[in-house]
Amino acid sequence: MGAGAVTPHTVRAELVEALGGSGGLRRRTLLAAGLPSATWPLAACRSGASLPPPATWAGSSPERGHRLRSPLPPLSSARPPRRAGALVLGGGVAGLSALRTLHAAGVQDAALLELEDSVGGNSRAHVLAGQACPVGAHYLPVPGLAAREVSEWLHEIGLMRFDALRGKSLPDERHLAHAPQERLWIDGHWQDGLLASTEGRPALAAQAQRFAQAVSQASHLGFAMPSQRAPFGAAHAALDAQTFAHWLQAQGLNDPHLLAYLDYACRDDYGAGLHTVSAWAGLHYFASRHGFKAPGTPLSEAEARSEGVFTWPEGNAWLVERLAAPLRAHLHPARTVLRVDEGKHGVDVWAWNEAKAELEHWQTPQVVMALPLFVSARVLANPLDALTKAVQGAHYAPWLVTHLQLSEALIDRPGMPPAWDSVAYAPAGSTSALGYVDNQHQSLRPDRGLHTGPGVISAYHALLESERAALYSQPAATWAQRVLADLRILHADIDDKVSAMALCRHGHAMRIPTPGTRSHPALAALRQQRGRIRFAHSELAGYSVFEEAFTLGWAAGQAAA
Structure with missing residues (x-):
């Protein structure tokens, strides 16, 4: 879809703007009235619409990253160089893991430079109305x-x-997601789990069983988390050469409800659906962890425990805080790395101190590049051939995470009671919405589980790559209306209950494991790179999860120590 394409979202945004930004455009009301979408503008022109809640951007500073697009300041203007036994560039999970490993190996003067004002990358936290909430990642299996x-x-x-x-x-069960964990809005009611119920759907039941068998067979090929701990042979390469959708079609797995669930799973972990990610990635999602159990198949105690996920109101920022705390004196946030130059006797690094608005010069014998690869390719004075090849043709998923402050409880619908994760059923490829997480779900307050709110909920959207430019150019209020429109499907009273919205945008949230990514020789070369500059970022695995980032950081720290 081109940048100028007209989509339902752009039509909705223009209509909302024409209505003065009101929250009066209610998809549920129009659908319930049996009105086709072409008549929505007429139906939406009604009085009594509530004013939209204030919406602001939060979480990241795109202007800092975009500083790399401007000419470099004179390097000679930097203060006298600071020295470090090793320097980690990038304070996400991989960078923090690398720094922790360096210190454990005795490199006590190792330091870390981070772009944002706090470390954590996609696992940082935001605070809305006194409630901590995740900027991005919100659980760890x-x-x-x-x-x-x-x-x-x-x-x-x-x-x-x-x-x-x-x-x-x-695991300490106090930190596992409380029950009920997930629910799906489908056929006018909430149901348990995210795969549509097989009751009354014999085709879905049969195909779910067949997919479970296919995952079991794939597991024998070898899948692991992190992925480098499993073999990768000809059969894996064949899976990596095709899309997940193509593989499913070849298996005769075409039930729309099964495809909707698998598409959701891919978008949730990889930022793109089954028509985009590789078949290796689609199967890896299940085979590397707890497999896939068809509905009605009992779980053993071990299987039930392996399906548990750690989570907190602030998401994985809880983990980041404990990873960063012992390293606090060696963390240097608000530094935009501008240039990395490897010399005969060491590495020179120049970074812009955002707080002091001045150029810094660092010298070190070893550097760990815990930056996205496309950033590493831009800041390295002499990028490796493997790095250049690794970023050519790479695809990155833009994400939008929206925190909504609820002034009072939402009216719930029939079926399953409020859960940690609530999702609306949607056919594969039809939406970017991933539902919302109730940040109050882990609390121990007496009314928890009886209703959603008051408090904060966090809605997730895995956007199309073609929407990246609009994510930066359009105001927060425009995106807020899109988020509200998707949430009205679940809660018709959402507009009247939201008092504020904070939107966190990630233009390049994660690398998408498109066909050929897992088997890319350039990624393998960067993982095995020797010398003064090492690489450590989840992108080296071809996708982004905590386990991959932590392990890659550990490996780079070991090598650089």
Whole structure:
């Protein structure tokens, strides 16, 4: 879809603007009246519409990143160089993990430079009306055996413990997502889980069983989290060479309800749907963790525990705080890295100090590039051939995370009671909305679970790449109306209950694992890079999750120590 394409969202935004920005355009009301979309402008022209809530941008500073598009300031204007035993560039999960590993290996004068005012990358937090909420990532699945470095750290901070009587490690259940975890709005009511119920849908039931078998068979090929802990052979490469949609079609898996669920799963983890990601990625989502259980298949105790996820009101910022706390004196936020130049005896790094508006010069024998690869390619004075090839043709998913302050409880609908994650059913490829998370769900207040709000909910959207420019150019109020329009499907009274909205935009939230990404030789070369400059970013895995970032940071820290 071209940048100038007319979509339902642009039509809705223009209509809302024509109505003075009112929240009166109610998709549910129009659909309930049986009106086709062409008649919406007439139906929407009614009185009594509520004023839109104030909407502001929050979370990131795109102007800082875009500083790289401008000419460099004179490097000679920098103050005398500061020295570090090693320098980590980028304070996301991978960067923090690398710095932690360097310090553990004895490089006590290692330091880290971060673009934003706080570390964490996509796992930072925002505060709205006194309530912490996630800027991006909001949960961590209980790690499997392959994620041993993650598991060891979770034991260190007390999220997991070894049970000698059972001979296994167990998660601290106080930090697992409370039940009910997920619900789906479909056929006029809420149901448990995100896959449509198989009751009355024999084709879905049969195909869900077949997909479960296919995932089980794929598991025997070898899948792991992190992905580098599993083999990658000809069968994996064949999966990586085609889209997930193409593979599903070849398997005869075409039930629209199954496809809708699988499309949601891909958008939730990868930022793009089954027509975009590779078949390897689609199967990896299930086979590397807890598999896929067809509805009605009982779970063992071990399987139920492996499906648990850690979560907090502030999302993965809870983890970041504990990762960063011991390193606080070595973290240097508000630094925009401008140039990295490897020399014969060390590496020179120039960064713009955003707080002091001055150029800084750093010298170090070792650098860990924990930056997105396209940023590394821009700041390195002499980028590696593998780095140049790795970013050619790469696709990145824009994300929008919107926090809505609810002044009072939303009126709930029939069926399943309020859950941690609430999603509206949508056919594959028909929406960018991923539903919302109730940030109050983990609280212990007496009325928790009886209703949604008051408090803060966080709505997620995995946008099209073609929408990236609009994400930066259009005002927050325009995007707020789009978010409200999607939430009206779930709660018709949302406009009257929202008192403020904070929108967090991520233009390049994550790399999309399109066909050929997992098997890309340039990514493999960067993971194995030797010398003064090492690379550590989840993008090296071809997609972005906590386990990959943490492990890649650990590996780079080990190599640079």
